[in-house]
Amino acid sequence: MSRAVLELQGLNKSFGALHATRDLSFCVNAGEIHALIGPNGAGKTTLIQQIYGALKPDTGHVLLNGKDITSLPVPGRVRAGIGRSFQISNVLMDFTVLENGIIAEQARLGQSFRFLRPAFDDPDLIVGARKILARVGLDDRADQRVGDLAHGERRMLELALALATAPQLLLLDEPMAGAGPEESQRMSQIIETLRGKLAILLIEHDMDAVFRLADRITVLVEGAVIASGTADEISNSAAVQTAYLGSE
Amino acid sequence: MSAIRDFIGLVGDGVKANQTLWLLVFGFALFPIFTHFADLPFWNDVAMRIMLLGMAAMGLNLVLGYGGMVSFGHAAFIGIGAYCVGISQFYGISNGWAHLGFSIVPCGLAGLVIGYLALRTSGIYFIMITLAFAQMLFFLFVSLEAYGGDDGMSIDRGEFGFIDLYDPLRLYFLIWCALALVSLALMFIVRSRFGVTLRAIKSNESRIEAMGLSPLRFKMVGYVISAVICGIAGTLFASWQEYVSPDIMHWTRSGELMIIIILGGLATLAGPLLGAIVFLLLEESLPMLLGAVAPAYAENWMIIFGPLLIMVVLFGRGGLTGIIDRLSGTRGNADHKAGPR
Numbered sequence: 232m233s234r235a236v237l238e239l240q241g242l243n244k245s246f247g248a249l250h251a252t253r254d255l256s257f258c259v260n261a262g263e264i265h266a267l268i269g270p271n272g273a274g275k276t277t278l279i280q281q282i283y284g285a286l287k288p289d290t291g292h293v294l295l296n297g298k299d300i301t302s303l304p305v306p307g308r309v310r311a312g313i314g315r316s317f318q319i320s321n322v323l324m325d326f327t328v329l330e331n332g333i334i335a336e337q338a339r340l341g342q343s344f345r346f347l348r349p350a351f352d353d354p355d356l357i358v359g360a361r362k363i364l365a366r367v368g369l370d371d372r373a374d375q376r377v378g379d380l381a382h383g384e385r386r387m388l389e390l391a392l393a394l395a396t397a398p399q400l401l402l403l404d405e406p407m408a409g410a411g412p413e414e415s416q417r418m419s420q421i422i423e424t425l426r427g428k429l430a431i432l433l434i435e436h437d438m439d440a441v442f443r444l445a446d447r448i449t450v451l452v453e454g455a456v457i458a459s460g461t462a463d464e465i466s467n468s469a470a471v472q473t474a475y476l477g478s479e
Numbered sequence: 480m481s482a483i484r485d486f487i488g489l490v491g492d493g494v495k496a497n498q499t500l501w502l503l504v505f506g507f508a509l510f511p512i513f514t515h516f517a518d519l520p521f522w523n524d525v526a527m528r529i530m531l532l533g534m535a536a537m538g539l540n541l542v543l544g545y546g547g548m549v550s551f552g553h554a555a556f557i558g559i560g561a562y563c564v565g566i567s568q569f570y571g572i573s574n575g576w577a578h579l580g581f582s583i584v585p586c587g588l589a590g591l592v593i594g595y596l597a598l599r600t601s602g603i604y605f606i607m608i609t610l611a612f613a614q615m616l617f618f619l620f621v622s623l624e625a626y627g628g629d630d631g632m633s634i635d636r637g638e639f640g641f642i643d644l645y646d647p648l649r650l651y652f653l654i655w656c657a658l659a660l661v662s663l664a665l666m667f668i669v670r671s672r673f674g675v676t677l678r679a680i681k682s683n684e685s686r687i688e689a690m691g692l693s694p695l696r697f698k699m700v701g702y703v704i705s706a707v708i709c710g711i712a713g714t715l716f717a718s719w720q721e722y723v724s725p726d727i728m729h730w731t732r733s734g735e736l737m738i739i740i741i742l743g744g745l746a747t748l749a750g751p752l753l754g755a756i757v758f759l760l761l762e763e764s765l766p767m768l769l770g771a772v773a774p775a776y777a778e779n780w781m782i783i784f785g786p787l788l789i790m791v792v793l794f795g796r797g798g799l800t801g802i803i804d805r806l807s808g809t810r811g812n813a814d815h816k817a818g819p820r
Binding site for chain 1: 489492493667668670671672673674675676678679682683685686687688689690691692693697700
């Protein structure tokens, strides 16, 4: 059994009468791509928000590498080793691609509280930023304004920014959403290159991509885990069939 | 030695990238020569007022333009700076350097407290809370009878050692030096790693959090810096008008600063200074012009002023610096600006 990077212990979260997360526990192991699937409204994004720190669970614990991070706010969790891409591309729209990389690089270095030297002219930051961009093949688009990028390129940039902090756990919230077939393929290829290097928790509606990429799959229905296992185990599970396809 | 050369190189690069700003600043340095030979000493006084309000607007622009925090209470920091002069003189401290020291610390502290409480909110709530704090301080000084209450207190100009402020030119150049130093400091800050992060927070706060940075800390530091700059402007303002009353921190002055920034160009270094020049020149000249054309309406010069402002905001995207950039075909003023280019 490989080591768990992320461990969720008995998470519960309610919004009024809506019980969005029910006594939820599972692990994401080091180096694995772990997909989280479930019908709309199953509570996938609510769960991601609790792992990321944007929402606090009512009860239960979130452990990263065995350390309880339940009370850490978002920036603290990022520094502890969680990276994230959002459902809707979340990048710095008013800046160029390179400037996005530079801001990520200085944040990575923990050197954002400096007041003298111009950041965008700093040769060291530019070198670091280009490395961040090269990981997703955006280094040749460095001088483009992000507002002028195609949708797929923005998703790539967001992935690059999420990887910049060298996370041990990467949360990908529907990375293929709104992407064309070619862009989806490109995103799949890049996620494939990350396999084994860090743990990935992937939320995705594109089932072809999920079954192609995921080492393990957890199925969420109405806030609770109904099944967890390899792709084969999940596709043969009667409970999943019922939840997803409806009972005959 | 090499550190000094390095610094001079940085200043040179910055000046090259912000030519409009430094043209204006050096214009102010030469202006007294013009007024001397044209025999218009009154205009020195106007220029000092422009520099003081321009300086305060530059300070506010750090949070309003670069940081996207619409503070509607920055007149409070001008007022605190001004009252620091009045109150220290009340207790017999007449040294101008001491006044500056006594104003920087309280303004920084006030900025820290108000910023800490107000920055937990955003949007319209932030505007209202900053206004509320400014109004609280306004009425606090109205109620302090010992310091003149509503009527304020008249004060002597601070003593800056060899710089005798009753010599109008020395007062002028003390204010000019403060303006130049504030311009220099802001030029470094907005292009620095801190400034870049502040602008990124304005653009997308949640991405900055996702990079592991806490936006509140950056906003707080920006808020305190801007409060201190307004405080310095207020200290000199008090010395300049030899009088301080709650009027100096009336909420309309906060609005005036915002209008000056928007008129000149948000998130540009030259914008607030250019805005202050145009704003105050119109304020001085419109009543005269209107008085010549239609004397009965001279008092109603705002009828022309208001629509003029609206025209600049509506049609001159990016304010006056935006218009200059478009005319000169460069984007020199917006070079270090986050926003539509």
